[in-house]
Every structure is written in C-alpha cells, then in structure tokens.
Amino acid sequence: MLTKRLEKIVQAIPRCTSLADVGCDHGYIGLSALTLGKANNVVFVDVSQPSLHKAKQNCPQNFESKVHFVCQDGLQSLNVDCAVIAGMGGLEILSILNNADVLPQKLVLQPMRNQQEVRKFLCKHYNITCDYTFFDGKFYDLVVAEKSPTGCVLTEDEIQFGKSNLATPCADFALFLAKEQAKLQQILQQCNDSNVQHKLQRVSAVLAKIQEELQ
Numbered sequence: 001m002l003t004k005r006l007e008k009i010v011q012a013i014p015r016c017t018s019l020a021d022v023g024c025d026h027g028y029i030g031l032s033a034l035t036l037g038k039a040n041n042v043v044f045v046d047v048s049q050p051s052l053h054k055a056k057q058n059c060p061q062n063f064e065s066k067v068h069f070v071c072q073d074g075l076q077s078l079n080v081d082c083a084v085i086a087g088m089g090g091l092e093i094l095s096i097l098n099n100a101d102v103l104p105q106k107l108v109l110q111p112m113r114n115q116q117e118v119r120k121f122l123c124k125h126y127n128i129t130c131d132y133t134f135f136d137g138k139f140y141d142l143v144v145a146e147k148s149p150t151g152c153v154l155t156e157d158e159i160q161f162g163k164s165n166l167a168t169p170c171a172d173f174a175l176f177l178a179k180e181q182a183k184l185q186q187i188l189q190q191c192n193d194s195n196v197q198h199k200l201q202r203v204s205a206v207l208a209k210i211q212e213e214l215q
C-alpha cells in the first residue's frame with residue numbers, strides 16, 4: 001500500500017518506454033510504474049548498495065526481464081525517456097541533472113527543499129507541465145517537466161510558489177500559504193527584518209487572491 005505522497009508521484013509519471021527511478025531506495029515508485037503499465041522498463045538507481053538491495057528484494061520475479069539495478073551516483077550515462085527523482089533535496093536533484101550525460105525527455109521531481117532552485121534550472125531546458133503542493137503529513141511539491149529546446153519563462157511568483165498552484169489553486173496550497181503566513185508573522189514579532197516583511201507581503205497577497213478563487 002503506497003503512501004499518499006508515493007501515490008501522487010506515481011500518478012504523475014507519464015507513459016514511457018524506459019524509466020529511471022533515481023534514489024529508488026525501497027523501489028516502490030518504479031515498481032508501481034511497472035505494475036500500472038506506465039513504463040516498459042525501469043532502471044532502479046541508488047548511490048547506496050543497501051538501499052538498492054531493498055528495491056531488489058521488493059521486486060517480484062515476473063518483472064525480471066523489465067528491470068535493471070544500478071548502484072551509482074545519479075543518472076550519469078543512463079539514457080532514459082523519463083526519470084523520477086523523489087524524496088531528495090533540490091540541490092541533490094540539481095547535482096544529478098547537471099551531471100547527467102543526457103537529460104531525460106521527461107522528469108517527475110519531488111524536491112524536499114530548494115524548490116525554487118529546481119524551477120530555475122528546469123526553465124532553462126524544460127517546459128513545466130505541472131507544479132503543485134499537496135499535504136501528506138507535511139507539505140510536498142511535485143514538479144513534472146518535459147524537455148523543450150527553448151525552455152520556458154516563469155514569473156517570480158511561479159518560481160516561488162509553483163505554476164499550477166497559481167493557475168489552479170487547491171485547498172492544500174491555501175493551507176500551506178496560511179502556515180507560511182503565520183510562521184512569517186511570528187518571526188516578524190521577534191525581529192523587524194525587511195526581507196521577512198517582503199516575503200510576508202507576497203505570501204499574504206497570493207493567499208488573499210486564491211482564497212477568493214477557492215470560495
């Protein structure tokens with residue numbers, strides 16, 4: 001049984017021939033993609049041998065001809081249609097993408113931190129097709145992107161908050177903003193920092209706008 005976070009990630013994987021589950025650990029993402037027929041073949045990649053071993057142990061025998069297990073740092077020379085990189089910090093994700101010999105046509109990313117840095121990298125090489133926040137015990141961001149020779153242009157707000165959150169806001173995003181707003185207000189009570197003030201203004205403006213839309 002997948003957690004809501006894993007379910008959302010698997011749902012976001014487009015139909016593809018070859019998928020890399022980078023930082024696979026237990027392997028549940030790649031295995032679910034195979035079960036659902038989203039990928040013909042999956043390469044499970046992990047820099048840690050014990051983690052990769054978990055994915056091997058969880059892999060049913062009938063998938064044997066469709067799976068490869070590789071212990072390495074990131075994508076390196078792997079050439080796949082789609083890569084899913086989830087549950088890692090944004091800077092680690094960027095290091096993996098920057099060190100890839102070939103960037104995959106499609107990406108499904110779930111960065112735990114530094115989401116803005118990930119978006120700035122993506123808009124140089126990819127079109128972001130979906131980028132939203134959901135709650136599963138804590139708030140997560142899920143970004144889906146497709147390679148584009150011209151990249152894409154994002155506004156400052158889209159880089160900070162995620163494109164889909166602004167275009168089609170959901171209740172989880174409103175909850176996220178309300179939490180951010182409360183956190184920033186608390187910080188401001190202790191120190192009157194102009195950067196925090198500016199952040200609070202932006203968060204409050206977006207929250208007010210989407211609350212209107214969600215009513």
Ligand SMILES: C[S@@+](CC[C@H](N)C(=O)[O-])C[C@H]1O[C@@H](n2cnc3c(N)ncnc32)[C@H](O)[C@@H]1O
Nearest residue numbers: 023024025045046047048051072073074086087
């Ligand atoms: C928190 S787990 C996430 C597992 C799974 N992707 C998920 O979302 O539930 C992170 C995994 O990424 C692996 N990892 C971290 N950096 C990596 C890298 N540069 N290349 C490959 N694997 C990496 C770790 O060993 C660990 O197994």
